[in-house]
Amino acid sequence: MNLVELRSVGKTYNSRMEPVRALHDITMDVADGEFVAIWGPSGSGKSTLCNLIGLLDVPSDGRLSCVGRMAAELSDDQRSELRNERIGFVFQQFNLIPVLSAVENVMLPLQIRGVPYAQCRERAAAHLDRVGLGSHLDRRPDQLSGGQKQRVAVARALVGDPQLVLADEPTANLDTHTAYAIIDLMRALNQEQQTTFVFCTHDQRLLDSVERRIQLVDGTIAEDTRG
Amino acid sequence: MRAWIVIALRNIWKNRRRSAYTILAIAFGYAGVNMFGGFKDYLYSTIKNAFIHVNAMGHLNIHKRGFTSEGRREPTEFLISAEELRQIKALVGARDDVVVVTPQLQIQGLVSNGQFSTVFVALGRVPSEVEEIQRRVGGWIAKRQYYTGEGLSDDHPENVALSAGLADVLGVKAGDDVIATAPTVAGQINALDGHYVGYFDSTLDVLDDKLMEVSLQFSQLLYDTDSVDRIVVLFNDDGDLEAKRDWVQQQLDAAGLDMEVWTWVERAPFFAATERMNNVIFLFMFLVVLVIMVMSVVNTIGMSILERTREIGTMRALGLKRRGIIELFAIESFILGLLGSAVGFLLFLVAWSVVKGFDPHWIPPTYSKPIPLEVHFVTSNLLWSIVFLSVLSLVAAIAPARKAANLEVVDALGHI
Numbered sequence: 001m002n003l004v005e006l007r008s009v010g011k012t013y014n015s016r017m018e019p020v021r022a023l024h025d026i027t028m029d030v031a032d033g034e035f036v037a038i039w040g041p042s043g044s045g046k047s048t049l050c051n052l053i054g055l056l057d058v059p060s061d062g063r064l065s066c067v068g069r070m071a072a073e074l075s076d077d078q079r080s081e082l083r084n085e086r087i088g089f090v091f092q093q094f095n096l097i098p099v100l101s102a103v104e105n106v107m108l109p110l111q112i113r114g115v116p117y118a119q120c121r122e123r124a125a126a127h128l129d130r131v132g133l134g135s136h137l138d139r140r141p142d143q144l145s146g147g148q149k150q151r152v153a154v155a156r157a158l159v160g161d162p163q164l165v166l167a168d169e170p171t172a173n174l175d176t177h178t179a180y181a182i183i184d185l186m187r188a189l190n191q192e193q194q195t196t197f198v199f200c201t202h203d204q205r206l207l208d209s210v211e212r213r214i215q216l217v218d219g220t221i222a223e224d225t226r227g
Numbered sequence: 228m229r230a231w232i233v234i235a236l237r238n239i240w241k242n243r244r245r246s247a248y249t250i251l252a253i254a255f256g257y258a259g260v261n262m263f264g265g266f267k268d269y270l271y272s273t274i275k276n277a278f279i280h281v282n283a284m285g286h287l288n289i290h291k292r293g294f295t296s297e298g299r300r301e302p303t304e305f306l307i308s309a310e311e312l313r314q315i316k317a318l319v320g321a322r323d324d325v326v327v328v329t330p331q332l333q334i335q336g337l338v339s340n341g342q343f344s345t346v347f348v349a350l351g352r353v354p355s356e357v358e359e360i361q362r363r364v365g366g367w368i369a370k371r372q373y374y375t376g377e378g379l380s381d382d383h384p385e386n387v388a389l390s391a392g393l394a395d396v397l398g399v400k401a402g403d404d405v406i407a408t409a410p411t412v413a414g415q416i417n418a419l420d421g422h423y424v425g426y427f428d429s430t431l432d433v434l435d436d437k438l439m440e441v442s443l444q445f446s447q448l449l450y451d452t453d454s455v456d457r458i459v460v461l462f463n464d465d466g467d468l469e470a471k472r473d474w475v476q477q478q479l480d481a482a483g484l485d486m487e488v489w490t491w492v493e494r495a496p497f498f499a500a501t502e503r504m505n506n507v508i509f510l511f512m513f514l515v516v517l518v519i520m521v522m523s524v525v526n527t528i529g530m531s532i533l534e535r536t537r538e539i540g541t542m543r544a545l546g547l548k549r550r551g552i553i554e555l556f557a558i559e560s561f562i563l564g565l566l567g568s569a570v571g572f573l574l575f576l577v578a579w580s581v582v583k584g585f586d587p588h589w590i591p592p593t594y595s596k597p598i599p600l601e602v603h604f605v606t607s608n609l610l611w612s613i614v615f616l617s618v619l620s621l622v623a624a625i626a627p628a629r630k631a632a633n634l635e636v637v638d639a640l641g642h643i
Contacts, residue, residue, distance in 0.1 A: 051636075051637050054544070056543075056544055056636045056637050056640070057635070057636070057637050076548070076549060077548050077549075080543065080546050080547065080548045080549075081546065081548075083544060083545070083546045084545060084546020084547075085546070089544050089545070091541070091640070093537075095537065095538075095540075095541040095544075095640070097234065097538055097541070097542075098241075098538075099233075099234060099237035099238055099241055100233070100234065100237070104230070104233070107230070108230065108542070108545055109545045109546060111229075111230040112542075112545055112546045112547050112551065113546070117229055156545075
């Protein structure tokens with residue numbers, strides 16, 4: 001079953017000088033449980049594609065369906081609800097809320113959903129334990145290393161039991177050892193829970209670990225390889 | 228909601244210097260507005276007490292219909308007869324909350340020391356009933372000695388008291404006699420000896436050389452009448468005067484008495500004028516405070532939004548709706564308003580205690596002697612200010628918060 005379907009999707013940004021066509025004629029599917037990387041040089045449109053798949057942005061043309069819903073038919077609030085309930089995000093800069101502790105950061109998606117506080121804390125603590133940070137629950141982001149921050153971000157992405165996790169350059173700011181640890185962690189989660197992972201990356205370490213690679217060049221798919 | 232409150236409180240603490248400026252701006256505004264509000268309340272209560280109690284004008288005045296219009300030219304044609312007075316006393320006095328119903332007769336004429344004469348205005352009143360009205364005064368006025376020397380008494384209707392300025396003009400001392408001359412109701416000139424027993428301070432400078440206080444009997448003898456021109460009614464509380472007036476008016480109308488009833492506010496136009504003037508000053512001051520406070524809050528929240536744009540993008544990506552972003556910053560702003568009001572309350576307490584401790588005096592416009600300057604502790608004002616300023620802080624944050632909420636998620640996430 002396809003979790004993500006794109007048909008002739010394009011994205012154009014209206015800049016002051018002239019419209020910039022970031023993506024054009026993208027047709028692709030991502031099946032449930034896949035571990036996929038979208039890669040390509042800077043400016044190839046991989047982050048734009050990730051944003052569209054994650055319903056953070058809407059396509060200028062074409063049809064995009066994510067977790068069974070057509071993006072064009074959703075209001076801003078409906079897209080927010082869908083992101084909260086079905087999609088997890090991991091960012092290159094970790095994007096943790098600096099004034100919240102690790103466990104509070106992981107609790108956020110559940111609190112946005114309206115889950116009672118005690119339940120949020122219990123689930124967040126369990127997810128932090130799973131990513132190896134069970135003893136760092138109350139540490140603030142500035143008290144954690146880069147790898148630990150990214151583990152918190154992974155726990156936050158997974159705490160709501162999403163069907164799809166989108167990770168934009170998740171290993172770019174990490175040393176090799178930490179990067180492999182994060183990759184192994186996500187791979188294990190993918191295999192244990194069948195959670196679909198879509199990465200935007202140009203990190204070879206990550207590309208070597210995925211089962212499918214979609215190469216973007218100048219806003220269009222140049223190659224889609226498996227294995 | 229708990230998560231947003233935690234985020235708001237921690238961000239306020241994180242940016243504590245900036246937050247402190249906003250909190251202090253709100254606090255000084257709160258303290259300033261409430262100090263002036265307390266002073267305003269003191270002014271009102273002073274004027275009110277002076278009129279109702281010290282001048283013994285009571286809560287309501289009953290006059291013959293037309294007395295306050297045509298009667299200003301020919302007051303003696305609008306007098307209340309002894310029989311009407313008896314009926315009115317019986318009707319109005321039947322009400323449980325009525326404390327005093329007392330007649331008065333204003334007279335005017337010439338007063339002389341035997342060598343020199345000057346104009347006087349006097350209210351003839353029943354001394355024991357005036358004392359009863361004055362006895363019920365509250366505040367600093369209660370401690371003030373009204374007469375220097377002796378006051379008036381029911382047993383000596385010939386006794387008169389003069390305002391300090393008039394006593395000075397006539398050059399009389401306690402125990403001297405003065406002669407009051409005035410036309411009677413019938414139009415003949417009449418003269419009466421008065422026994423000067425003491426003087427009082429006129430609250431109004433302009434009347435200080437013209438006022439006399441006499442007994443009702445003295446004024447009626449001088450005017451050669453057993454009528455009065457007003458009946459003063461004092462209740463045991465100030466509440467709902469309009470309803471009380473309506474009740475009295477209904478009783479009089481039902482008895483076929485052609486009278487008009489005025490509340491003390493209507494008979495004291497300077498009270499309304501002072502109130503209007505103070506309200507304008509208060510409004511002006513309040514607007515200044517409001518503008519400073521709103522600008523301060525908008526600046527603080529605006530800076531916070533600018534610094535936390537990426538955080539806003541993250542929260543939106545995690546599924547927080549636009550409305551949630553507005554709530555997040557509105558809560559932060561509300562807490563700033565609440566903290567500002569709390570600090571403002573402490574500042575007010577300090578300033579209020581200082582004023583109370585120093586017991587300053589001042590001479591208000593048209594007054595001849597210094598009176599205590601007070602700032603009243605008006606609990607309702609203090610509480611409402613907290614609510615108002617906190618809600619205003621919240622409202623002030625909505626415009627910048629809406630702007631933040633309307634950012635595209637990808638733009639917010641890409642913000643550096």
